[in-house]
Amino acid sequence: MLPTPSTSHVDPNRIYEPAEDSYLLLDTLSSTNETNFLKHHFGQSGTQSRNAPTPSPIVLEVGTGSGVILAFVTANAEAIFGRPDVLALGTDVNNFACQATKQTVLQTCEGFARDMPSGLRRSPSESTGLLLATLGADLASPIRGGMIDVLIFNPPYVPSAGVPDIKGNTLDSEPAPDDAKSRAESYERDSRLLALSYEGGVDGMEVINRLLEQLPQVLNRDKGVAYILLCQQNRPEETMQRIYNWVGDWYVEVVGRSGNVAGWEKLCIIRIWKG
């Protein structure tokens, strides 16, 4: 089993901490089934000349939160994709999450390179993927069309009365003066940031649907892959049926499930890909 990145620097009052859903994504992405799929999909083909460059996969995690998933995928690129040369991007509407993610990814990759057996030890650029940037952004809105090979999304999926407004907020992380009024304001802001990480509106599907709309545009047109976590209240079967009906050769399959049927959160992970 691949080690879970440390997120001890993450402030749980304003950033979603790794939880059951995050761990299900880690387990799924590192499962034999998915690593075989990804190695086949993005591996350096054995039939080509060793000299021929094979384009590095670009991985985008949308809504990184603590950065635990992006760090895991970037540091373990070789185990997951069969090649370490993966380029990683992350977005989040919460500036604290963007900062935390950067730290999580960088320290996980450095630790990974440092902890390799000395005979195998290489610099981080040879043994892990590379973080390009974490961006303050709504979903994948600033990403150029067709650029993303693998998109990962652990969405706000909990059904709620509405989705908090992301406008004009969240990227301003200046420390406020320490008086009662500003303490109340920063408490309110932090509550809203946390709510943004889990409140999904009607059926928990409002944010997921917006991402699904962007997906065909943002993914690599020949071989893009997306992993999206859904809960039972999102009615995953209906969502999958909708994706089957997209124009073009799209496939969708459940590739991970939480074992706990009795828990109120029954989770699954769907893989959407271009055949």
Add this chain to the structure above:
Amino acid sequence: MKILTVNFLTCAVKACKTSPLSFPLHFRDAELEQSDIGYNPSFLRNILPRVDWEALKVTATELGFTTVPSEKPNLDPAPSNTDLPAPETAMETSEPDVADEKVMRDLHTLLLETEVREGKMVCGNCGHEYKIKEGIANFLLPSHLGR
């Protein structure tokens, strides 16, 4: 934010996506810093096919980097390499051209080691400015530009 990032970004405003002017975004008042990433030619060779070269040249010029070649280095081995292995080509691959090595090292520095810490990126179509603070660009739009 690494310089290479801007090669994969565009304006977040929906109406700009179809305009060729929205790519690449243009750096203004960029404060750069260098990080030390081990030079790894094989990683760089696999990154170059992902790079839009014309856009990179625009970015490099705006940031004052003058060493980007006018054409993307051709990294595909000649077909003769696999079909008819000739001794000369074998010599070439075992002893890389010094000039190519210099080009590759400069690209490594520009694309992977150079980070933008402060500044902004501007859309050539709508003129919207995206601020970069502490290395993190803010692409959240004010409400009048909407989703």
